[in-house]
Amino acid sequence: MVNRSCIIRLSRYRNALIRLKALNFVKVFSENLADAARVTAVQVRKDFSLFGICGNRRGGYLIDELIAQTSAILGKDKVQKFIVVGIGNIGRALLNYPGFRRSEIEIVAGFDVNPAKCDKEALIPILPFEEMGDFVAQNGITFGIISVPDSAAQEVLERMLEAGIKGILNFAPICLKEPKDHVVRNLNLETELENIIYFANFAEQTERE
Amino acid sequence: MVNRSCIIRLSRYRNALIRLKALNFVKVFSENLADAARVTAVQVRKDFSLFGICGNRRGGYLIDELIAQTSAILGKDKVQKFIVVGIGNIGRALLNYPGFRRSEIEIVAGFDVNPAKCDKEALIPILPFEEMGDFVAQNGITFGIISVPDSAAQEVLERMLEAGIKGILNFAPICLKEPKDHVVRNLNLETELENIIYFANFAEQTERE
DNA sequence: CGTTTGATGTGAAATTTTTCACATAAATGG
DNA sequence: CCATTTATGTGAAAAATTTCACATCAAACG
Ligand SMILES: NC(=O)c1ccc[n+]([C@@H]2O[C@H](COP(=O)([O-])OP(=O)(O)OC[C@H]3O[C@@H](n4cnc5c(N)ncnc54)[C@H](O)[C@@H]3O)[C@@H](O)[C@H]2O)c1
Ligand SMILES: NC(=O)c1ccc[n+]([C@@H]2O[C@H](COP(=O)([O-])OP(=O)(O)OC[C@H]3O[C@@H](n4cnc5c(N)ncnc54)[C@H](O)[C@@H]3O)[C@@H](O)[C@H]2O)c1
Numbered sequence: 001m002v003n004r005s006c007i008i009r010l011s012r013y014r015n016a017l018i019r020l021k022a023l024n025f026v027k028v029f030s031e032n033l034a035d036a037a038r039v040t041a042v043q044v045r046k047d048f049s050l051f052g053i054c055g056n057r058r059g060g061y062l063i064d065e066l067i068a069q070t071s072a073i074l075g076k077d078k079v080q081k082f083i084v085v086g087i088g089n090i091g092r093a094l095l096n097y098p099g100f101r102r103s104e105i106e107i108v109a110g111f112d113v114n115p116a117k118c119d120k121e122a123l124i125p126i127l128p129f130e131e132m133g134d135f136v137a138q139n140g141i142t143f144g145i146i147s148v149p150d151s152a153a154q155e156v157l158e159r160m161l162e163a164g165i166k167g168i169l170n171f172a173p174i175c176l177k178e179p180k181d182h183v184v185r186n187l188n189l190e191t192e193l194e195n196i197i198y199f200a201n202f203a204e205q206t207e208r209e
Numbered sequence: 210m211v212n213r214s215c216i217i218r219l220s221r222y223r224n225a226l227i228r229l230k231a232l233n234f235v236k237v238f239s240e241n242l243a244d245a246a247r248v249t250a251v252q253v254r255k256d257f258s259l260f261g262i263c264g265n266r267r268g269g270y271l272i273d274e275l276i277a278q279t280s281a282i283l284g285k286d287k288v289q290k291f292i293v294v295g296i297g298n299i300g301r302a303l304l305n306y307p308g309f310r311r312s313e314i315e316i317v318a319g320f321d322v323n324p325a326k327c328d329k330e331a332l333i334p335i336l337p338f339e340e341m342g343d344f345v346a347q348n349g350i351t352f353g354i355i356s357v358p359d360s361a362a363q364e365v366l367e368r369m370l371e372a373g374i375k376g377i378l379n380f381a382p383i384c385l386k387e388p389k390d391h392v393v394r395n396l397n398l399e400t401e402l403e404n405i406i407y408f409a410n411f412a413e414q415t416e417r418e
Numbered sequence: 419c420g421t422t423t424g425a426t427g428t429g430a431a432a433t434t435t436t437t438c439a440c441a442t443a444a445a446t447g448g
Numbered sequence: 449c450c451a452t453t454t455a456t457g458t459g460a461a462a463a464a465t466t467t468c469a470c471a472t473c474a475a476a477c478g
Pocket of ligand 2: 095096097295297298300321322323355356358359365380381382397398
């Protein structure tokens with residue numbers, strides 16, 4: 001089945017492919033992609049098999065073809081527009097990041113309740129939060145990022161859904177509910193760090209035994 | 210088995226518990242935690258069972274006890290010290306975030322190769338990268354965050370490992386290898402967004418069918 | 419031009435993770 | 449103080465995911 005992990009791996013393969021292409025590689029083997037994505041070669045082939053992606057028996061895969069195929073699956077055939085709500089530390093980091101454009105992801109506007117943060121003339125305009133609904137409707141935005149304090153996250157989510165946004169990445173440390181036919185991914189950095197702390201301690205313990 | 214997802218859930222439970230405690234709740238039921246962490250109630254109880262955490266039959270769990278037990282598992286009994294390498298957009302957002310301190314995570318210093326970014330006098334000092342090894346050794350640092358450009362990430366990782374760091378969160382869009390007895394978590398924001406794009410499109414497709 | 423070699427592709431097996439089903443115990447209430 | 453209610457705890461079943469084993473095909477080579 002095509003699940004979250006599978007798509008994460010597909011993104012990683014694609015990422016590696018683009019790097020390999022930049023090095024003028026033409027062919028790639030499942031083993032190579034496995035190394036890059038930190039999985040097994042069988043996993044790579046199984047993933048491809050799931051999407052009907054075929055290589056050349058004995059000859060590996062042609063990088064150009066693979067990039068085209070994975071790009072199509074991941075929706076890289078067109079620029080995907082995002083907005084960011086909450087232009088604080090995280091929000092600003094995202095707006096300032098030039099790397100997204102390379103991968104057909106475009107942050108088209110930021111929104112904030114604080115008028116001091118707003119700047120309609122900026123390269124990526126930062127607009128008052130109350131204008132979000134209209135902006136999303138007029139510009140056909142499908143995706144949003146929530147980087148407001150946790151207390152405001154649920155409210156922002158609801159407004160985004162009303163406005164017609166379908167996919168959301170949430171940085172606030174609270175698990176937002178995923179409504180039907182929508183995608184909400186809760187990314188909690190503290191949780192990620194706690195995970196690392198746990199397993200680093202665990203590794204140490206098993207080492208001692 | 211205690212795996213990554215299980216610990217992520219445990220963090221989420223703990224997060225919810227702290228919120229409930231702030232609202233003066235004393236007891237909590239597996240159902241409540243399930244709502245907060247977006248899982249099933251059985252999953253919550255199964256997770257607890259794995260760690261030998263017991264509640265009161267019919268009476269749910271005492272919040273104070275649960276917080277104590279989950280905190281112990283997640284290493285919240287002491288402050289966990291982190292350093293951040295690469296004080297750009299992301300690195301600075303992390304240094305500026307006051308929320309970590311609430312959860313016993315302390316960022317004690319930043320490091321950068323660019324002298325213009327350094328500031329020894331800041332609340333959280335930003336030091337030259339070449340001082341990292343000594344600093345880590347002298348201050349007994351176990352954890353690090355990599356927020357340098359992808360081209361520098363592998364090099365930074367190796368230096369961190371040499372210095373004795375055991376657990377690392379990597380923001381660079383490249384899959385760093387996890388050496389034995391160490392924990393390396395590769396967090397790729399583009400990949401996360403691509404995931405959302407894929408599943409939002411998918412949800413749309415199934416909707417139409 | 420047949421044989422060997424080496425990588426892919428994929429059902430089946432193994433493993434992991436989640437869910438089910440229900441035994442168990444504590445509170446409630448008649 | 450016994451019956452009932454209700455939430456926990458967990459072995460067993462189910463489902464999901466990964467790994468294995470090997471058939472398959474294409475290139476290379478003698
Ligand atoms: N900065 C970090 O490193 C970090 C780490 C972990 C988690 N987080 C989480 O990410 C989120 C953002 O963090 P941050 O450090 O950027 O916060 P921040 O306080 O720097 O910025 C939040 C921004 O949201 C705006 N805002 C508040 N309510 C709003 C609303 N209803 N609509 C629109 N805008 C609103 C504020 O004006 C502010 O500009 C928070 O939930 C935080 O807990 C951040
Ligand atoms: N900013 C974002 O929103 C965003 C989004 C996705 C991914 N990322 C990734 O996160 C990482 C950091 O992003 P950013 O926007 O903060 O980058 P940035 O360019 O703003 O900052 C990088 C910092 O690292 C420092 N640096 C470079 N080489 C170093 C070295 N060897 N040792 C120590 N410091 C070094 C630079 O001086 C700079 O201050 C990058 O890998 C980027 O691809 C960032």
